[in-house]
Amino acid sequence: MEAAREVYRLAPLLPDEERYGMRSQITRAGVSVAANVAEGWSREGQRDKAQFFAIAQGSLAETETLLTLCEDFQWFPREETTTLRALLEEVSRMLTTLRRQRREP
Numbered sequence: 001m002e003a004a005r006e007v008y009r010l011a012p013l014l015p016d017e018e019r020y021g022m023r024s025q026i027t028r029a030g031v032s033v034a035a036n037v038a039e040g041w042s043r044e045g046q047r048d049k050a051q052f053f054a055i056a057q058g059s060l061a062e063t064e065t066l067l068t069l070c071e072d073f074q075w076f077p078r079e080e081t082t083t084l085r086a087l088l089e090e091v092s093r094m095l096t097t098l099r100r101q102r103r104e105p
Contacts, residue, residue, distance in 0.1 A: 003063075003087040004031045007063065007084065013077075029062040029066060060092055067084060
């Protein structure tokens with residue numbers, strides 16, 4: 001959830017014309033990571049858990065890609081994105097661990 005909050009902190013830096021484009025896309029992807037982890041955590045079956053954690057990992061990759069594009073377009077100064085990058089890296093490690101623990105033998 002901290003990563004999603006950081007995405008929302010950065011989102012106002014985007015140009016107004018990106019309100020329904022990049023801003024919408026990156027905030028939805030960032031929130032999707034946390035939402036899918038929460039939903040997966042609440043599931044009882046290992047397969048269901050694994051599926052939601054995989055979706056969260058995909059949303060995390062999408063968030064990272066959109067973040068890189070925002071940096072490349074110089075909408076987000078790189079010095080402003082270090083916290084989010086560190087959070088995304090940490091969440092990625094956590095998701096990798098969670099997914100490995102739930103793989104069927």
